[in-house]
Amino acid sequence: MESDVWDVARPGRAGPLSLGGFRHRTGGTVDLRVVPHPAITVVLEFGGGKLLVDDGAQHGSFVAGLAPRGVRLRGESLECVEVRLPPLAAAGVGAGPAELDRTVGLTELWGRDADRLRDQLSEAGSWDARFALVEAAFARRLSVVPATDPEVSLAWRRIVRSRGLVRVESLAAECGWSRRRLWDRFRAQVGLPPKRAAKLVRFDHAARRLATGASAADVAAECGYTDQSHLHRDVVAFAGVTPGRLAADAGFAADRSAFA
Incomplete structure (x- = not known):
């Protein structure tokens, strides 16, 4: 599926996660508003440019909870996979809801695993292959999410x-x-x-x-x-x-x- 500015990909089959793939069609500068929604948002960036979150910090891939107001992204040649998780599964990204009252760099939570996943996404030959990599990465983490009330x-x-x-x-x-x-x-x-x-x-x-x-x-x-x-x-x-x-x-x- 396409827009005037973005190539948008969706998984070809139903899976355990809500996933979307995005590629900026011109490869130029991006100024993108990520509007709040009732889910934990994980943006897995793997493009050739730098991704800055609205505070100007060099985040690259990041996690945002329900509390932050609309996040703004700036960068070049943006390609990413976006993951949406139910808020009760926040522990699956390595942080509690209270820690996600701001955007958090994924490397801060996952360490070298975040860098490894970025490399794998960049090297993958298709969106379906990228979605499979993301599902596998999250399957391990979501399997140990503690039960909620x-x-x-x-x-x-x-x-x-x-x-x-x-x-x-x-x-x-x-x-x-x-x-x-x-x-x-x-x-x-x-x-x-x-x-x-x-x-x-x-x-x-x-x-x-x-x-x-x-x-x-x-x-x-x-x-x-x-x-x-x-x-x-x-x-x-x-x-x-x-x-x-x-x-x-x-x-x-x-x-x-x-x-x-």
Whole structure:
């Protein structure tokens, strides 16, 4: 699948991970917005240029949790595989949710394994081969992820299935916990309190609808916002741009096409 700026690849078969492959078509300078979504994001870079994350640090491949506002990438000749993991599987990247309140270089977490994987991705002859390498690398790490509280898992599933519209005040009663206990355990294991997580899930659904060309007014009504101004505030808060600019962003469109 292609956009005007990006070649986008998706696995040819269903696998255990949500994966997308990206190559900048011109090989020139990239200024890319990575919009928040309700997943742990791992960007595995293997192109010929340097990749800088928005703070200007030389990250190369990196991990971002649910908390960071829209991450901005700059570099040249960008080629990468993006992995999305459920937040309850954060331990699979070698960090807890609390440690992912910022972007973290993958080498900081994986050491030489990160460099080894980068070399393998660069040498692979196809996207399917790269996806297989990534699946193998994560299979080993995800196999030892500790179990999470079933109550937290239940609360997260309810938030996702409702597209962020569940009344979070009712979640504690449904889980059989006190409100404080659920809030504390949820934040420790997901990385956000339940109300913020619900807002992120609702925003993600709204952003997907905007990417299809739906009007801001229709998206606001469909996604449970009070009005169009409410949607505008949420999009700016999470993505740093207006709904119109988000919908027109080429990098955002490519990202959505990979994870449709």
